[in-house]
Amino acid sequence: MTTELEGKHQIGDVSLYTKTWKPSGPPKAKLVFIHGFNDHINRYYETFPTLASHGIETLAFDQRGWGRSVKSPSDKGKTGPTSLVISDIVSVIKTQLPSPVPLFLLGHSMGGGEVITLASDPLYSDLTPQIRGWMLESPFVDFTPESKPAALKVILGRLAGRLMPYRQMVNPIPPEHTTRDPEVIKSLYADKLIHDTGTLEGLAGMLDRTAAINTGKAKLNPGTKSIWLGHGTADQGTSYAASKQWFEEQTGVQDKEFKTYEGWAHQLHADTPETRLVYMKDITDWILARVEDESNVKPVEAKL
Known part of the structure; x- marks a missing residue:
């Protein structure tokens, strides 16, 4: 039986909403989850309870500007600069360290881009070896050709982000572009925590992170052990x-898997009732295989 525990993570004067899905017995592994743009952690359906049912404990949190971490209208989309976004993630991860079981990190969409950014940040290179696996669901490595903004618009947006960082801008994402499930589409339209709002600073930071990833400027820290990437x-x-x-350019990582989901939409965890079962099995199996690898490593006996 899975136990769900709501809580909060305090960073200065900001309180971030958290939720933990615990297995019935001692965990075999732990996972920290990072959600996407215009998203919150209670929209992942059976993903986290399924992981917990297989002994994988999950901790997730609503990032600044999103979900239940928004306390007033002015908070909507107010993520802060990339340095703050990444330090928030690190702050949450450190609540799980040292971990008696292997620790994994999974990010969806914008959160996937943030996971890559963290794995590439020299400031946190000491954290890299402590993460057993870096997992990416439909990560924001780049726009699709159809949605890519004009270069001039991007330049002007970055400039405006410096001049008016907290200026809010509504940036709706059609639910029909994220899933093939009509019921999920209805729920996205009805969800009061989906506010379609970003700040110019936050949007500019997301563009900068994405550019650093897809141009190769962001390079994974040494000691990155394993990567799983799934994309429809x-x-x-x-x-x-x-x-x-x-993924193909990450030649320095020996243990990596790219999973193609043919015909699937953006939210692998909420695409259709049938396909999301496949996704959940894939990530569960990938984590547990590495937990088994860890347990099969025999300690080296000290020689006197």
Whole structure:
């Protein structure tokens, strides 16, 4: 039986909403989850309870500007600069360290881009070896060709982000572009925590992170152990081709898997009732295989 525990993570004067899905017995592994743009952690259906049912404990949190971490209208989309976004993630991860079981990190969409950014940040290179696996669901490595903004618009947006960082801008994402499930589409339209709002600073930071990833400026820290990346070929939110190219360029990581989901949309965890079962099994099996690898490593006996 899975136990769900709501809580909060305090960073200065900001309180971030958290939720933990615990297995019935001692965990075999732990997972920290990072959600996407215009998203919150209670939209992942059976993903986290399924992981917990297999002994994988999950901790997730609503990032600044999103979900239940928004306390007033002015908070909507107010993520802060990339340095703050990444330090928030690190702050949450450190609540799980040292971990008696292997620790994994999974990010969806914008959150996937943030996971890559963290794995590439020299400031946190000491954290890299402590993460057993870096997992990416439809990561924001680049826009799709159809959704890519004009270069001039991007330049002006970055400039405006410096001049008016907290200026809010509504940036709606059509639910029909994220999933093939009509019921999920209805729920996205009805969800009061989906506010379609970003700040110019936050949007500019997301663009900068994405540019650093897809141009190769962001390079994974030494000691990155394992990567799993899953992406649907019919994704209208982030680029399948860019994800595959980035993955193939990570030649320094020996243990890596790229999973193609033919015809699937952006939210692998909420695409259709049938396909999301496949996704959940894939990530569960990948984590547990590495837990088994860890347990099969025999300690080296000290020689006197």
